[in-house]
Amino acid sequence: MTTNDVLLRRVRPYGTGEPVDVLIADGVIVELGPGLEAARDTEVIEGQGRVLLPGFVDLHTHLREPGREDTETIETGSAAAALGGYTAVFAMANTDPVADNAVITDHVWRRGRETGLVDVHPVGAVTVGLAGQRLAEMGTMAASAARVRMFSDDGHCVADPLLMRRALEYSTSLGVVVAQHAEDPRLTVGAQAHEGERAARLGYPGWPASAEESIVARDCVLARHARARLHVCHVSADGTVDVLRWAKDQGTQVSAEVTPHHLLLTDERLTGFDPVNKVNPPLRAEADAQRMRRALADGVIDCVATDHAPHAPQDKDCEWAAARPGMLGLQTALSVVVETMVRPGLLDWRGVARVLSERPAEIAGLPDQGRPVAVGEPANLVLIDEDAEWTVRGDALASRASNTPYEGLRLPAVVSATLLRGRVTAREGKIV
């Protein structure tokens, strides 16, 4: 498919230097420099000196299709992704039915292609039905049309060490990565909130950091022995960073993500008793959030992933214990990263490109995402107005659900445009 030419006028790649023009044809950056001429039918976007980055890649999204289309669909989730600056997302396998076979993963992939707003890569389940009993047919999914390259039982931990070991060993011959939801289920029975002073005072059963740290330590050992690649989902605890550093120093092939909400929010939110703040792993102490920021800045945590988790009102507007864990993330991720990392000087725009685009693309093995903004490279791009601010309104987000923890919050940075292979998918807050 050929696309019309697009000219991005006066943009600043990685937020540095004098503004340049970027000419795109057939999905590729063909010219980059000052004062480029546009042909008559070229679509021109006035950049006004805004920041141009490679399009974002989300390793952890819940799109809820099939099964809970009342909360999100591949179409609505793709729209939220495009508006958030994403050009590729990985759709987690905890759908209904579970994406534990090639029929489901290919369906998700195909629906993503039909929607065409963002590359939707299905994540395959590690175990059949996420039940933690038997390995799913990872090989068939990896070889299918969707070419599944990430496997996870997310929502559940692959708790059985023998199964996890087998999955890791198997993954090496397939060239895929296993992403673990690190939560020892024996240590979190009945858990409702971060185990600490606040939860104790409010009477919430605690979710101890050790439930995360111990599984990450175990999995790093298993991955090292299997010479496999392990990815750790939604790191939340200070101590997990020490485990990751130890494993990386030993040469273990482990990568890790942190969510925007674990960078910004803490268990201080518990006092409001609003289940919009209920998430797994739970919002932790201020010291944990500060450690997440430092670990992301110095690379021990590789990237940011949203864990975008839409839920229906009846599953959220209820008593805390009955509410489902999870919160929206695709349209607010960039702003939260700017608020927590760029404004305090922990990351510059090159760093933002690294944690939201380049590293996730590398971890998942996507050859055409997270590429340099340079001539000859695929035009998967996001244009950012760093000076603009906006107020988050759940009802105004593209997701079918509206469970954002940032309701009413004023956040910095707005996505001006997103381009997928040279085609404008979102512009000024609207899907194109």
Ligand SMILES: NC(=O)N[C@@H](CC(=O)O)C(=O)O
């Ligand atoms: N993060 C959450 O609190 N919920 C996720 C599952 C998960 O990521 O573990 C969901 O599917 O809703």
Ligand SMILES: [Zn+2]
């Ligand atoms: Zn999870």
Ligand SMILES: [Zn+2]
């Ligand atoms: Zn998740």
